[in-house]
Amino acid sequence: METNATPETDRRPTFPSFQEIFQTNSALAIPRSTPFFMDVTLRDGNQALRKPWNLREKEIIFQQLLKLNVQGIEVGFASAGSQDFEACSHLSRLAPDRVVISSLSRAVEEEIELSWKAIHKAARPRIHIVYPVSDFTIRNVLRISEKQVKENIMRSVSYARKFAGNRGEVQFSGEHFGDALENIEFTIEAFRAALDAGADVINLPNTVERYRPFLFVAMIRKVAESLPQGSRISVHTHNDLGMATATTVESFFAGATQLETALNGLGERAGNTNTYEVAVALHNCGVNLDLNLQAIYETSRIVAHMSGVPIPEKAPLIGEDVVAHRSGIHQDGVSKTQNLKKGAYRAFDADLIGRPEGDRIAFTSQSGKSAIFEILNTAGIRVSKEEALRLQPALKSRSEKEGGGELSLEQMAEELQRLRSIES
Template identity: 80%
Template sequence: MEQKPNAIIATQYPSIQEMIIPGQGLKTPPVSPFFMDVTLRDGNQALRKPWNLEEKEIIFKRLLKLGVQGIEVGFASASKQDFEACSYLSSLAPENVAISSLSRAVEKEIDLSWEAIRKAPRPRIHIVYPISDFTIRNVLGISEKQVKENIIRSVSYARKLAGNYGEVQFSGEHFGDSLENMDFAVEAFQAALDAGADVVNLPNTVERYRPYLFVAMVRKVVESLPQGSKISVHTHNDLGMATATTVESFFAGATQLETALNGLGERAGNTNTYEVAIALHNCGVKVDLDLQTIYETSRIVSRMSGVPIPEKAPLIGDDVVAHRSGIHQDGVSKTKDMKKGAYRAFDANLIGRPEGDRIAFTSQSGKSAIYEILMQSGISVSKEEASKLQPILKSISENYGGGELSIEEIKTELEKVRSIGEFRS
C-alpha cells in the first residue's frame, strides 16, 4: 500500500510519546547543559568598537557570576591586545571554568593560544577548520584527504602542548553546510577525536535552513561517534532560529552549548544565552546557571556594547511583560497568583526582572485592565466601578488614536466620575 506524503513527513519528527513520561512530564537528557560562552570572542569581534581589557574584565566577571561552565576569552593570535587579554583573563579564572582561545589549524597560532591561556586552571585550545564540501572546494581549494590530514596534524600538535593538563576542542567550520558530504564530516570529527580532541564542535556557521535539518545532522554525528563523545553546537542567528536549533540540538545529544550574552556575534549574532537557558528550564532541564542575574547582565552588556535591546526581545525586552488586549488581561488577572500564568511564558523573578505582568490600558483593553491597574497603584476600586469606567476610558483612548493611557489619566477619570456620583446606585 502506497504511503501518504503526510505520513512520510510525520515520521521525520519525534512522537509525543517519545517526549513525555506519562504522569511525570517531559523527558529530559540525563545531564545538564555545559554552557560555553563566546561573548568575549565571537561577540566582541563583531562589535563596532571592540572592548578594551578593562571592559573585557567586567564582562568576564559577569560571566562568572552567571555561572557559565566555559568561557572563550578571545583569539590570542589575532593581535597583541587579544593575546594580552586572553593571558590576563586566564589568570583570573576559577578552577571549575574551562578557558578557551580560538586558533586556526596553524601551529604558530596554536602556540600563541596555549601560551595565552596556560595560566588558567582549566585551559582549552580551540582549533577551527572547514569541513563542508562547499568551503573545501571554493575556499581551501584542497582535497578532503588533505583536510583530514590537516585536522589530525593540528589537533595532535595541540594535544602534545596541552598534555594531560589542558583540553583540546575541534570545530568543523561550516558543519551546517555539510549536507553534501555528511559522511566526510563524521570522518573528520572521528579523526579529531582519535588525534586527541576532548570536544568536537558542530557549528551552524551560517544559518540557512530550518532548525530540524541541522538537528538531524547533529543526531547523525552523535549516533556515528563513540558513545560518550563530547559533542558541542555553535549556532548563528541569520534566520532568527538559533535558539530553537540549539535547544533541540541538546535533546539530540549535544551537551555543550556555545552561546553569547544578548545574542552578540557576527551578522545577526550567536545563540542568545538567556533564551536557551530559560527554554531548557521550562522543559524541566536542570540548568546550572544563576538565572536571577540574567536581567541585570543584559542591561550591562547592552550599555557596554552599544547594542540596544529591542523592546520585543524575548525575556529581556521592555515590552515583553506588557498585556494590552482585553482577553489577555482577563486571563492575566485570573491567573496572576498561579505558578503558571495564562499569558506568562516565564516568571520575571526567575531572571531577576523587577516587574512581572504589566497591564496597560488602550482602546483594546477591558474592565480587568482598569481594575488591575488601579489596584496595583494602591487605589481601591470595585469590579462594578471598573466595568462602568471602561467605556469612558476606551472612548478617550480612541480619541488618542487608540493609544495607551497613563495611570494619571485613568485616576483623573475615576475622580471625575466619582465626584459627580456616576457610581451611585
C-alpha cells in the same frame, strides 16, 4: 534537442522526513546530562562589535560571566593580535578552577602555540581549533581534496594535544557543519579523525543559518549516533534566520551536551545563540541547569550599555515590553491567573531572571474592565468590578481621542472621579 544534463531539481539535497527526525521514544525524554554552557561573548561577540572592548571592559564582562556561573568562557582569539593575546592571558589568570578557559585558533601551528601560551595559566585551559568540513567550503574556499582536509585536521589537533597534555583540553570545530549535508559521511569521518588525534570535544557549528532547525538537529543526532559512545559534542549556532535558540535547544535533546552561546545574542551578522533564551527554554522543559538565572536581567543591561547594542523592546525575556499586557482578553487571563504557578499569558516568572517587575497591565483603546480593576486597585484606588465595567467606555473613548495610546494613572483617576461625580 536531447540533452544528458541533469535537471536542476534532481540536484537538490534530500531532506529527512518528520518521522526520521522525531523519534517518539526519545523526543520527550530529558537527557541525563546537565548542559555545559561555553560562552563566546568575549570572542565571537566582541569581534562583531563596532567598537571592540578594551581589556578593562573585557574584564567587566568576564566577571559578569562568572556571576552567571557559566562553565566555560572563550576569552578570545589569542593570535589575532597583541591586544587579544594580552586579554586572553590576563583573563586566564583570573579564572577560578571550575571554569574552562578557551582560545580560538585556526589549524595553523603558530596560532595553536600562541593560544596555549596565552591561556596555559588557567586551571582548565582549552585550545579550540576551527577548520572547514562542508563540501561547498572545501571545494570553493580551501580548494583541496577531502584527504588533505582530514590530514590537516589530524596534524593540527595532534600538535595542540602535545601542548595540552593531560591538564588541558582540545576542541575541534568543523566550520560550516550546517552546510555539510552533502558530505555528511566524510564530515563524520573527519570528526572521528579529530578524536583519534586527541580532541576532547567536537563542535558542530551552524556557521551560517540557512535551513530549518529540524534539519540541523537531524544532522546532530546522526553525528552523535555515529561517533564513539561518550564523545562530547558541542553546538554553536548563528541566528541569520532567527532560529538559533530553537536549534540549540533541540540540539541538546539530540545529543549535544555543550552549548555555545553569547550574552544578549551578540555575534557576527544577526548574532549567536542568546544565552538567556536557551537557558530559560531548557529550564521550562525541566532540564537542570548550573547557571545563576537570577543574574540574567542585570547582565543584559550591562552588556547592552557596554556594547552599544540596545535591547529591542520586544526582545524575549529582557525586552521592556515583554511583561506588558494591553489587550482586554489577555488582561483578563493575566488577572485570573496572576497567583498561579503558570500564568495564562506568562512564559516565565520575572523573578526567575532577576527582573524587578512582573506582569504589567496598561490601559489602551484595546483594554477592558479587568485592566481598570487591576491598575486602579494596585495603585490603592478602590473600585469594584461593576464600577470598572461602567468606567471602561469613558476610558476607551479618551484613549481613542488621544490616538489610542496608553492612559496614565492620573488620567484614569480623573475619569473615575468624573464618573463618580455624575453618578452621585
